[in-house]
Amino acid sequence: MKPNFAMGLASLQIPHGAMVKRMHIYTGNNLQETRAPAMPLACFLGNIFAECVDVLRDRAGPLGLKLRLLTAGAGPGVMADAKVRSLERSIYFGDSCQDVLGALGSPHKVFYKSEDKMKIHSPSPHKQVPSKCNDYFFNYFTLGVDILFDSTTHLVKKFVLHTNFPGHYNFNIYHRCDFKIPLVIKKGADSQTEDCILTTYSKWDQIQELLGHPMEKPVVLHRSSSANNTNPFGSTFCFGLQRMIFEIFSTPL
Template sequence: VIEVCDLTKVKLKYCGVHFNSQAIAPTIEQIDQSFGATHPGVYNSAEQLFHLNFRGLSFSFQLDSWTEAPKYEPNFAHGLASLQIPHGATVKRMYIYSGNSLQDTKAPMMPLSCFLGNVYAESVDVLRDGTGPAGLRLRLLAAGCGPGLLADAKMRVFERSVYFGDSCQDVLSMLGSPHKVFYKSEDKMKIHSPSPHKQVPSKCNDYFFNYFTLGVDILFDANTHKVKKFVLHTNYPGHYNFNIYHRCEFKIPLAIKKENADGQTETCTTYSKWDNIQELLGHPVEKPVVLHRSSSPNNTNPFGSTFCFGLQRMIFEVMQNNHIASVTLYGPPRYSSVHLWPAGASRGHRLQREAQSLSLDSWTQELSTNKEAGEVNPCPMHIGKTWGSFCD
């Protein structure tokens, strides 16, 4: 979508005839003369905007700037409304897009010349079992030869799936080599872990596979070299990691626990807002953890803090405008060779202890990035409940 906010700074013409220039004002009469008849416009009474739509083109008129209030009749004739527009009303904004409707427009496919040997994700579906996320199913796009469905002359479309517990070799065979491998240097959330072994220094570090063109990070356990976390990035402007990752077009099924809604799921997408998700859940989500990205002399963070909400073995990092910045998916609690369980310990007791010992593993580092670690504000007014509750 191309949005023109100030038409006084550009000259525009259609079929070789100017409809906007220093000598010609883009009035509603001029638009009608240049483009001809079209479907009735749409009136937004809340914003006092009148939208006149053509194929691939929309004009917006600001009604509150007129001296006389427009007379709006919702039921005029033939099921249409009527709006009396004064003569000389000028265009406030113009939208240029591909398709029949501005609301339904989609970004065009990336040109093959921009692939440069990379693989991109058209969509990423989060697979889940009865307790939470189980893995990812990725629909991938690649240019050139290779196995897959031939979408056009040179583009290949194919699907791959990766799961919690997959080995490093499994992921490499499914997704190929990562753009970067990042080794964690510290775990700033270890202090909040209830595990008695939290003070024992680790002899090796967990590591990430960074797939920037997929918008996905995959964390591997340093001891088992198995997948333990996925991080999905939305790449919204105003976030600390903006323009590092390609946007991950994910779909996450959320289990809804309401009366008369047993087994019902709702889908969270890259474009969902957090307040809408809370409405779908039907119950208040626990208070967030405040995440501050640390700064250095050569790297500052002008975007402010974000908020982390724990939900169904996932952590949603939410920006101040309610957009989702990233989603971290946790695998199910598993037996760890690091813990020495008593011989008589039951499987239920082991799983309970493992669930309690799941630290938030440095949201700072793992929530998204392989940049500088952030710091979580431990102030009780921001936390509200124990850290262990975010690992449920």
């Protein structure tokens, strides 16, 4: 009798000197169709996570975000009966701090800007007047979203959606924001249109094919922490297209 626990492996023909270069661990029969398993209840710990984020748009550009949120009960005696609950919240440009707090709850952190490097993408950068106060972000780490408020009006003026790709300066600080950006693209001289969607996994080449190539030079970001002036992850490029800014790795993965 021969042992049969290695019957499948014994039939493999491995060339001499072969080395493992990559390994995939997944469920199902097709690697391309696999999905990450649902988050266990024990990992919620009272936090709210974003299952998906849809960018709301009109013909002029983005209007805001519609977030599908997941939450579960926490605390003594609650975990045994806890269930994951889904809810939807929408936030828009021009919403107040109170509107955002009512929709998403308190942020994990509030960050005050020291400068605005993205003024180069403003329609009239020469008209920008230095403010006596600093704009500030609400950082929602478990949603993968930052929300920028104007220091004077305290209204929403920018949304930042984090993809959490390895090699980025903020990698593993934010949960990945699974966003979808709907686009209506004109095709041909007869003004026919085609509906397209940009996602967290869209490539820069694909985005340029849909939105066109940027007319202005990119803003180069050299991030560094206060304790270390050297950024081991390298710089990134920021391009402005159709009232959106895309941050691109200087060295593609």
